Amino acid sequence: MLGKFGRVGTNFQIRPYVSIVGGKNILIGNNVTLRPFTQIHAGKDAQVIIEDDVLIAPGVFITTNQHNFEDILKPIRLQGGNSSDIHVKSGAWIGANAIIMDGVTIGRNSVVAAGAVVTKNVPDFCVVGGVPAKVIKMLT
Secondary structure (H helix, E strand, O other): OHHHOOEEOOOOEEOOOOEEEOHHHEEEOOOOEEOOOOEEEOOOOOOEEEOOOOEEOOOOEEEOEEEOOOOOOOOHHHOOEEEOOEEEOOOOEEOOOOEEOOOOEEOOOOEEOOOOEEOOOEOOOEEEEOOOOEEEEEOO
16 A cells, blocks of 8 residues: 555654545555555645645545536536645644645644635644635634
């Protein structure tokens, strides 16, 4: 399984029922565990970078991919897609069933609440939650 990733650090663990797509573009740091039912989808031209000491709860969905939908006269499935890197900085905690969308950076030691949908960058040292996720509080 470890050969499916671009890079993995020491003390990396992967639990049952984790789904990986585009693994060569997924870079994982030290002391990271992917909990059950987590899905990580990296694009051909985009990476998922997970730094050291990141907590990822069960059922998290991380995707660098997005469908295009600008042409209202054309079915979405025929409009192609695009992808952008995702970066999860050291010490972050992503709660159960959270969704991390393309192009997002999760800040250092920040918390993504369970069930949140993250569509914009998360600053360092804060808690975000909701759909779409918004800053709930800064950590001091």
